[in-house]
Amino acid sequence: MSAQKLAVLTGATGGLGRVFAHRLLKDGWRLLLVARQRNALQAMVAQLGPEHQAIAVDLCDDKAPVQVAHQAAMMGGASLLVNNAGVNRMVAFEDMTQAELTQQLQVNLVSPTCLTYAMLDQLEANQGTIVNIGSALGAIGFPYQSVYCASKFGLRGFSEALSRELDGRVSVKYLAPRAADTAINDESVRLLNKKLGNTMDCPQVVADEFMALLKSKAKRKGLGFPEKFFARLNGALPELVDGSIIKQLSTIRAHFAAQSAKLSSR
Numbered sequence: 076m077s078a079q080k081l082a083v084l085t086g087a088t089g090g091l092g093r094v095f096a097h098r099l100l101k102d103g104w105r106l107l108l109v110a111r112q113r114n115a116l117q118a119m120v121a122q123l124g125p126e127h128q129a130i131a132v133d134l135c136d137d138k139a140p141v142q143v144a145h146q147a148a149m150m151g152g153a154s155l156l157v158n159n160a161g162v163n164r165m166v167a168f169e170d171m172t173q174a175e176l177t178q179q180l181q182v183n184l185v186s187p188t189c190l191t192y193a194m195l196d197q198l199e200a201n202q203g204t205i206v207n208i209g210s211a212l213g214a215i216g217f218p219y220q221s222v223y224c225a226s227k228f229g230l231r232g233f234s235e236a237l238s239r240e241l242d243g244r245v246s247v248k249y250l251a252p253r254a255a256d257t258a259i260n261d262e263s264v265r266l267l268n269k270k271l272g273n274t275m276d277c278p279q280v281v282a283d284e285f286m287a288l289l290k291s292k293a294k295r296k297g298l299g300f301p302e303k304f305f306a307r308l309n310g311a312l313p314e315l316v317d318g319s320i321i322k323q324l325s326t327i328r329a330h331f332a333a334q335s336a337k338l339s340s341r
């Protein structure tokens with residue numbers, strides 16, 4: 076059995092996941108990579124080295140948490156679980172399908188909770204750590220992101236409560252990136268972020284903060300100004316933040332109206 080500690084990383088094939096994987100590798104971790112795309116996972120393992128493994132699962136599948144936990148146990152047991160897989164589409168609430176709404180809650184909230192549950196004995200045996208990847212939108216309700224916000228507010232609440240419950244047994248941490256330059260943001264969202272003056276971090280910056288959180292005693296970390304400030308203000312005095320966000324609504328509505336006009340003219 077390898078002496079290197081094992082990290083289970085979901086969303087490993089994504090924009091942030093790939094950079095997290097390389098940083099963890101550089102820091103001496105062995106990896107179990109989790110995502111749906113088998114080919115992309117196999118290519119990553121081929122690049123990272125034979126001591127690493129991957130498992131292709133859909134995290135919406137009820138059996139996925141047990142399958143991932145079993146493979147991690149076969150690799151000697153995990154010391155780190157990074158719940159990073161996530162989905163988002165910026166859209167008016169009434170324009171979502173029920174299937175999409177359920178999928179967002181499933182991938183972003185239910186699956187990290189169930190995977191944590193399935194892996195808890197290994198993590199505790201190894202005095203391990205869980206890092207849940209949330210969002211600035213886990214503390215600030217934003218229009219056209221209502222279900223994503225619901226999932227990330229939920230993940231933040233889960234992380235905080237579990238961190239307090241498992242104190243001294245397993246370390247539970249929560250990272251809240253702001254917008255970052257990955258495929259989760261399509262061209263339309265990038266354009267809107269420009270119109271709203273929102274900054275997008277590069278994945279390397281998010282990975283620096285991720286590694287800093289992992290190595291510190293801190294339980295939570297947010298990224299970027301003014302997002303960190305607004306998250307705190309929204310927690311204390313949400314009525315002050317209502318106004319500044321509602322002011323942006325006309326820009327958001329006009330943006331989506333223009334996008335749908337463009338689509339229907341094709």
Ligand SMILES: NC(=O)c1ccc[n+]([C@@H]2O[C@H](COP(=O)([O-])OP(=O)(O)OC[C@H]3O[C@@H](n4cnc5c(N)ncnc54)[C@H](OP(=O)(O)O)[C@@H]3O)[C@@H](O)[C@H]2O)c1
Nearest residue numbers: 086088089090091110111112133134160161254255257259
């Ligand atoms: N980028 C941002 O602007 C931003 C900002 C704040 C927070 N975040 C959070 O950061 C995390 C990583 O996002 P990202 O930017 O790296 O997104 P991304 O590039 O779209 O990657 C998403 C990852 O999740 C995996 N995934 C999606 N649905 C899955 C499912 N049903 N089962 C298994 N795996 C699934 C994808 O792999 P497969 O497609 O192969 O399954 C992929 O590896 C997410 O939790 C996101 O909410 C991102």
